[in-house]
Amino acid sequence: MLDMTPKTITERKSLRVNPAKTCQPVGAMYAALGVHRCMPHSHGSQGCCSYHRTFLSRHFKEPAIATTSSFSEGACVFGGGSNLKKAVKNIFDIYNPDIIAVHTTCLSETIGDDLNALIRELEIPQGKLVIHTNTPSYKGSHVTGFGNMMAGFINYLSEKSAVSNGKIGIFPGFVNPGDMHELKRMAKSMGVKYIMFPDTDGTMNTPITGDYQMYPKGGTTIDEIRQLGGAKHILALGELTSMIPAMEIKKKCDVDSTALPYPIGVEATDKFLMSLSKLSGKAITEELEEERGQLLDIMVDSHAYYGDKRVAISGDPDTVLGLAAFCLELGMKPKYMLTGTPDEKFTKLAKEMLLKYGVTDCIAKANADLFELHQLMKNEAVDLLIGGTHCKQIAKAEDVPFVRAGFPIMDRYVHSYMPLVGYRGAMRLAELMGNALMDRQDRDAEDKDLEMVM
Amino acid sequence: MDAREAVLDKYSGRVFKNRKDHIVELDEAGVPKEIASNSRSVPGLMINRGCCYAGCKGVVLGPLRDTVVITHGPIGCGYYTWGTRRNKADAPDGRNFIQYSFSTDMQETDIVFGGMKKLHQAIKEAVEIFQPKAVMICSTCPIGLIGDDINAVAATAEKEFGITCIAYSCEGYKGVSQSAGHHIANNGLMKRVIGSAKDEIPKEKKTFRLNILGEYNIGGDGWEQERILKKIGYEVVAVLTGDGSYEALTHAHTANLNLVQCHRSINYIAEMMKTKYNIDWIKVNFIGIDETIRTLREIADYFDDETIKKRTEEVIAEELEEIAEEREFYRNKLTGKTAGIFVGGSRSHHYQHLLMDFGVKTVIAGYEFAHRDDYEGREVIPDIKLDADSKNIEQITVEPDQQLFHVALDKARFDELRKKNVELEYYKGMFKDMGDGTITIDDFNHYETEKVLEIFKPDIFYSGIKDKYMIMKKGVPSNQLHSYDYSGPYACFKGSITFARNTYLSISTPAWNMMTPPWRTKSTLEGTLGDENYA
Numbered sequence A: 001m002l003d004m005t006p007k008t009i010t011e012r013k014s015l016r017v018n019p020a021k022t023c024q025p026v027g028a029m030y031a032a033l034g035v036h037r038c039m040p041h042s043h044g045s046q047g048c049c050s051y052h053r054t055f056l057s058r059h060f061k062e063p064a065i066a067t068t069s070s071f072s073e074g075a076c077v078f079g080g081g082s083n084l085k086k087a088v089k090n091i092f093d094i095y096n097p098d099i100i101a102v103h104t105t106c107l108s109e110t111i112g113d114d115l116n117a118l119i120r121e122l123e124i125p126q127g128k129l130v131i132h133t134n135t136p137s138y139k140g141s142h143v144t145g146f147g148n149m150m151a152g153f154i155n156y157l158s159e160k161s162a163v164s165n166g167k168i169g170i171f172p173g174f175v176n177p178g179d180m181h182e183l184k185r186m187a188k189s190m191g192v193k194y195i196m197f198p199d200t201d202g203t204m205n206t207p208i209t210g211d212y213q214m215y216p217k218g219g220t221t222i223d224e225i226r227q228l229g230g231a232k233h234i235l236a237l238g239e240l241t242s243m244i245p246a247m248e249i250k251k252k253c254d255v256d257s258t259a260l261p262y263p264i265g266v267e268a269t270d271k272f273l274m275s276l277s278k279l280s281g282k283a284i285t286e287e288l289e290e291e292r293g294q295l296l297d298i299m300v301d302s303h304a305y306y307g308d309k310r311v312a313i314s315g316d317p318d319t320v321l322g323l324a325a326f327c328l329e330l331g332m333k334p335k336y337m338l339t340g341t342p343d344e345k346f347t348k349l350a351k352e353m354l355l356k357y358g359v360t361d362c363i364a365k366a367n368a369d370l371f372e373l374h375q376l377m378k379n380e381a382v383d384l385l386i387g388g389t390h391c392k393q394i395a396k397a398e399d400v401p402f403v404r405a406g407f408p409i410m411d412r413y414v415h416s417y418m419p420l421v422g423y424r425g426a427m428r429l430a431e432l433m434g435n436a437l438m439d440r441q442d443r444d445a446e447d448k449d450l451e452m453v454m
Numbered sequence B: 001m002d003a004r005e006a007v008l009d010k011y012s013g014r015v016f017k018n019r020k021d022h023i024v025e026l027d028e029a030g031v032p033k034e035i036a037s038n039s040r041s042v043p044g045l046m047i048n049r050g051c052c053y054a055g056c057k058g059v060v061l062g063p064l065r066d067t068v069v070i071t072h073g074p075i076g077c078g079y080y081t082w083g084t085r086r087n088k089a090d091a092p093d094g095r096n097f098i099q100y101s102f103s104t105d106m107q108e109t110d111i112v113f114g115g116m117k118k119l120h121q122a123i124k125e126a127v128e129i130f131q132p133k134a135v136m137i138c139s140t141c142p143i144g145l146i147g148d149d150i151n152a153v154a155a156t157a158e159k160e161f162g163i164t165c166i167a168y169s170c171e172g173y174k175g176v177s178q179s180a181g182h183h184i185a186n187n188g189l190m191k192r193v194i195g196s197a198k199d200e201i202p203k204e205k206k207t208f209r210l211n212i213l214g215e216y217n218i219g220g221d222g223w224e225q226e227r228i229l230k231k232i233g234y235e236v237v238a239v240l241t242g243d244g245s246y247e248a249l250t251h252a253h254t255a256n257l258n259l260v261q262c263h264r265s266i267n268y269i270a271e272m273m274k275t276k277y278n279i280d281w282i283k284v285n286f287i288g289i290d291e292t293i294r295t296l297r298e299i300a301d302y303f304d305d306e307t308i309k310k311r312t313e314e315v316i317a318e319e320l321e322e323i324a325e326e327r328e329f330y331r332n333k334l335t336g337k338t339a340g341i342f343v344g345g346s347r348s349h350h351y352q353h354l355l356m357d358f359g360v361k362t363v364i365a366g367y368e369f370a371h372r373d374d375y376e377g378r379e380v381i382p383d384i385k386l387d388a389d390s391k392n393i394e395q396i397t398v399e400p401d402q403q404l405f406h407v408a409l410d411k412a413r414f415d416e417l418r419k420k421n422v423e424l425e426y427y428k429g430m431f432k433d434m435g436d437g438t439i440t441i442d443d444f445n446h447y448e449t450e451k452v453l454e455i456f457k458p459d460i461f462y463s464g465i466k467d468k469y470m471i472m473k474k475g476v477p478s479n480q481l482h483s484y485d486y487s488g489p490y491a492c493f494k495g496s497i498t499f500a501r502n503t504y505l506s507i508s509t510p511a512w513n514m515m516t517p518p519w520r521t522k523s524t525l526e527g528t529l530g531d532e533n534y535a
Helices: A022-032 A046-062 A075-080 A081-094 A104-113 A114-121 A142-157 A175-190 A222-230 A242-254 A266-280 A286-301 A317-329 A344-354 A370-379 A389-398 A422-444 B003-008 B013-022 B052-061 B075-080 B109-113 B116-130 B141-146 B150-161 B176-192 B221-232 B246-250 B262-276 B289-302 B304-333 B348-358 B372-376 B378-383 B411-419 B446-456 B464-473 B492-508 B510-513
Strands: A038-043 A098-102 A131-135 A167-172 A195-196 A233-237 A257-260 A310-314 A333-338 A364-367 A384-387 A401-403 B022-024 B068-073 B133-137 B164-168 B211-217 B235-239 B257-260 B278-282 B337-340 B361-367 B438-442 B460-463 B476-480
Touching: A022 A038, A022 A098, A022 A142, A038 A081, A038 A364, A046 B052, A046 B075, A046 B109, A046 B464, A075 A081, A075 A167, A081 A098, A081 A114, A081 B013, A098 A114, A098 B246, A104 B141, A104 B176, A114 A131, A131 A142, A142 A222, A142 A242, A167 A266, A175 A195, A175 A266, A175 A286, A175 A422, A195 A222, A222 A242, A233 A242, A233 A266, A242 A257, A257 A266, A266 A286, A266 A317, A266 A422, A286 A422, A286 B378, A310 A317, A310 B022, A317 A344, A317 A422, A333 A370, A333 B348, A344 A364, A344 A389, A344 B304, A364 B221, A370 A389, A384 A389, A384 A422, A389 A401, A401 A422, A422 B446, B003 B013, B003 B022, B003 B438, B003 B446, B013 B022, B013 B235, B052 B068, B052 B133, B052 B164, B052 B176, B052 B235, B052 B262, B068 B075, B068 B116, B116 B150, B150 B164, B176 B262, B211 B221, B211 B262, B221 B235, B221 B289, B221 B304, B221 B492, B235 B246, B257 B262, B257 B289, B262 B278, B262 B372, B278 B289, B289 B304, B289 B492, B304 B492, B337 B446, B348 B361, B348 B492, B361 B446, B372 B378, B438 B446, B446 B460, B446 B464, B460 B464, B460 B492, B464 B476, B476 B492, B492 B510
Parallel strands: A038 A098, A098 A131, A167 A195, A167 A233, A233 A257, A310 A333, A310 A384, A333 A364, A384 A401, B068 B133, B133 B164, B211 B235, B211 B257, B257 B278, B337 B361, B337 B460, B361 B438, B460 B476
Antiparallel strands: B022 B438
């Protein structure tokens, strides 16, 4: 496996090998799928839309609906206005969503289609909406596209209000329906009035009933996105992921945000709950405090299996930061923290976190790829690898225990229903990591050393 | 209202006008019907088609294991084609690039100032790190617009690094589907790779050297075909392009016969190799038990060699013997079921035969990106009018290479084989095997898929991942025929059993019987009048 990867690291200026990121539009599509009765629309060649739907269906094992402007060579010469016009008419005629969320592609961006102008010229049926965002594939990553799509919704829909509606806006970040579900559960348990945006819990984890609903009952409603403009405050989870929409809601509606890390692990979940409590005036419930205690109980009980273990973590920036934080809380030692998303804020936050725990030999890099991670691991090995499916090649090549977390996980089931966030999510992570490490210990143990009790 | 009218009913004027010619009901087998195909999709319809890049890089070039294929563009396209198609490859020398994804990961400044320097540097780095036999470059959408001259970069790189470097302008917006990309990839391979080793044609009469064209080794299909063919006594020179290699392709001109599995994606090369090297091609089908037998007998008939013919029958008997029990089991389980198939440009035809082996009738079939000849047979090719989108795809012509020209099959023998319905230089298309009220949809979309599911209520529906989960949410089992749901091989005798097993498991998994919660049909609440639970 990966036999062509040399141990010697040479500098690469231009060649990306085995990327740890993908392009903006797929993030935009995912964000739009978290809006109730919304049709994501890809303004570009039809291949983009096909790849993105495929990518999302492979991760969630769910239908990922989206339409395309199906650019031909002619559209590239004359602009995509005519294709968009036809598309929007057909989408409302045939699929009847309440809102179409258009995102651009590298093609329509390079041509320079002015989506503001094109949308103004559309004939939109009464009561229906078309919004857009710009997602040039040659900037940022899928994480950027996710944030941009959220900003697009806010820009078109959120309404500034002189009086606060008292609700707390929660931007969950680029996470799974299982995470969004857990965030809502915690807020509900405290009795907090909130708006979760976007919300794929109920759109990308739907039950099978024999009756397919193109627009399932989940998703943030258009009305809720409007109301975000009158929210008391926004909790923007993911200091990198949710920056763009947080800035947009401030600009458009003068609503303040607090940027928080993904609530993965003890401290980050504490922060999330305390912020939620402070802003809403609602107490953190006994139920949640008990869960916290249970989590710590687990961490103390099992500490010996995590302590000093060296770990490599790859994935989206806020996910890697969250996972690393919990690893540190378990007494593990992050050795590599890599993200493909080009954002140096990641490196800065990683260094601050590592410093707090006195870890000095961890390599934290943004704008990196899995080829580089593999080379690094060949030079200095780790005990555990955490990341998306693509990391499985490295795990196999280096025979290192591997835990799947983040995006995309295309080769396993159930994960998208389960949380990483909150105390319950941390318990799950502790179980996943503990099992990986302990299964390895069992596998490698000589017969005389196989432990019945661990 | 018949099925076709019911599907079209919801469409407004312009969409109706477009779609009506893409949907054909087949009443009687053998009655020719015309279908509109290989034309632009209607914007806004949720289609399954991909793009030109997907056809070129994803389908044809991607499976070459000894070649570094660099995607020139922003990161997405290269990322999505990384390890997702299941074109398996096994390099005996360990030099396997299939596990890798290479891209120039273009950034905004590259779009503004041009990406040629970056591409050149990327090739340099690839050569220094990986020392590949060949580097291929595939363009994505923005490249054509910003005007990067990738051919010039490739030519410079060839000289500078002493490797073969071939550029493919397969921007996503070209053509109307993946199909344009197949054609572009075919052209590039024909111009630069196939036959480039120039080795002499073996002169001895009795050589049985084959190429398998249009076989991408999904789930190991190509390996299964090679196993059977080698067992009979054939030599497989090159597979295009499943588990293929640049190296093998350079010798492909030494084969005596080209087997064409996927007609849509590779007929161009088959035709050009006939013109240039006088190598006959024959349309084969290794999907399905009876089809595999037919195919093997026809190949033997082509070579007309007694040893080969005898060995063919022995191998068929051996393989049949091995699967006999399971074949009977699944035939019993599946007979009488109905199926729908929406996939690609060849498989919807191939798999109808395999389903028939197990008594399953295909009532709905459609292609994503086929042309009229794939539906109606190659006899319609002279009547196909090229539209602007097709005209923009380069058509290359090749000249006979007198040095490397094969001895022609005797004309009388050729005619005799054709008379026996051997598809020599011919493909009959899908329609001739359909009829009896079945329906065919070209460039099917989400809405039409939902509609035909409701009308025909098939027991199982084969498609791809984009509609698989929608179909299953409707209560219909669905298997992927692009990825074989991560199983396979499905080819030849043993593959047929794997396919039948997967089909049977999908239909019979216990969860289907538990979808309705028991409390929906049997109340759990018992109470008396005035019970506070009912207040």
